[in-house]
């Protein structure tokens with residue numbers, strides 16, 4: 033596959049992709065975006081792959097969560113009221129959209145995130161991609177879109193990963209982040225479902241999501257901006273859930289915090305979710321996480337950690353967590369595909385900073401180590417969560 037796709041790239045030659053933004057320092061603020069990926073990037077053709085041809089020419093030691101364009105993307109289209117048939121791998125590049133595309137005008141779109149990891153013995157593993165496929169299906173139903181079948185989704189993720197194999201980081205250096213999108217690409221002027229849909233997957237090697245790396249995060253509880261409300265789309269991965277929180281993130285980062293923890297929209301009393309990840313709090317043997325009841329995204333890392341924690345003998349509750357409970361918590365941590373598992377060192381609420389345990393034996397570390405062990409093949413996968421694709 034690599035030879036076939038590399039040959040295609042050799043024929044096409046290097047692609048020049050225009051810069052997304054020149055405001056590097058501002059962009060860095062939100063994640064650990066690598067500055068280099070904001071410049072004009074020349075996607076390497078086969079001849080510019082690193083010496084052994086197994087890896088792309090990337091500074092693997094300095095990956096953040098910035099876009100480093102992998103060579104190929106997957107694309108598949110279908111009309112409204114029809115189903116997706118067959119897609120194809122093509123070189124990564126801009127896509128053309130009608131100015132009146134549903135996604136541009138009315139936000140009819142979903143995204144997913146999943147990762148491929150390289151094991152010590154050189155295999156490549158996906159982690160529960162069928163869960164992303166199922167979540168996209170649920171989201172598509174909410175957003176009135178046709179969605180790929182579970183098999184189509186998983187096969188497309190496999191094909192995209194194989195085509196971009198040189199971009200899967202060496203063991204221990206990060207992972208290939210795979211981003212499936214489902215968008216209303218057809219033109220529509222009046223408010224309604226678009227007449228045509230595009231399912232697309234692109235990929236980028238990534239390291240840590242937060243600039244803090246693995247150091248504890250300092251979260252800020254937002255009391256004005258809400259992320260989701262009952263009856264809305266907070267429980268699915270709609271693209272419309274993300275831009276509206278940028279204002280709150282910007283405010284929190286401006287005050288030196290890592291990210292924002294949102295409260296429920298009705299009572300402003302229960303903790304729900306961080307901008308890009310789920311949250312857990314620990315008290316003794318009890319691990320709690322906000323229930324995914326429609327306003328909280330059902331995270332795949334979240335549900336994996338719940339299962340691992342129960343296997344390790346912890347009691348896990350998915351429930352409403354009053355913000356006042358944070359004062360008594362021992363530890364807190366965040367989970368997400370992009371984020372992985374990230375410890376929380378403090379949460380600030382109404383000008384009071386609540387500190388959590390940062391040293392000694394930490395529960396989050398125990399759970400994280402098992403999760404990453406399974407994802408990277410270091411620990412035997414007895415759950416059937418990983419999918420080897422080479």
Ligand code: COI
Pocket residue numbers: 144145146307308309368369370371
């Ligand atoms: C992911 O964890 O994959 C996400 O979708 C979060 C995103 C905001 C980076």
